[in-house]
Amino acid sequence: MDDLPVTDALTDDIDDLRRDMLAFARLQISDEHLAEDAVQEALEGALRNASSFSRKATLKTWVFSILRFKIADILRGRYREPVREACKDCAGDTDSYFDDSGHWQAGVTPRAWGRTDHLVADRQFWRVFDACLEALPPEQARVFMMREFIELDSREICEALELSTSNLHVLLHRARLRLRECLSASWFNEESER
């Protein structure tokens, strides 16, 4: 492989990619071996055809889409992983967003994000997005990713996590409130000040 000067750089990239994939998989599958298997299979499948992908960004997204299907398979199968005390502190969890009468607190009232079409291709935006997702309480991040990234429906998520529909809805509501707030603070406000 001496004739390939990019080998070291490529290996570093793949190590980075593997790390990101494992972080993504672990959020949904806490069984370490299953998560690693899913990542390994997705990565191997992708690398077999890596020569047809000339852009790293494309490769990453492509590999993740394979991983997404692997994870969906695992979660739709016999794999069960109950969420313990998913709603332990549900009562007070939205206090930071709403006042006693249930209206937006000053300072966290949603304001327009402006144009968002271009963000799909903005890698910096997705880095901020990932950071916001990782900042969520783990069970909220997990149901949000199962719902939005893995695209399981409510029933499938409730079965995999042994969760009631109403608890799932509460968790998703919390997750969306937090994620929206984090993106507003970390990305959109910054953007409007530029």
Added chain:
Amino acid sequence: MMSCEEATRLMSEQQERPLKLREKAGLTMHTAICSGCREFGRQMHTLRDLIRRDYSATNDSDSELSDSDKK
């Protein structure tokens, strides 16, 4: 009039299940006068749209991308 907490809860659940007529009516009345909740609703659609396009866009256009990259 429903609270903003209730309105955002319904907008989140709207992405999970069809709302009942009564819920929809209450939500429409609330968002008519509450710009914060209107924005929340827009942003929920934006989030889902961005996430799903991030994946599907590259799946659909892989060959396209690699072709144009060669130029």
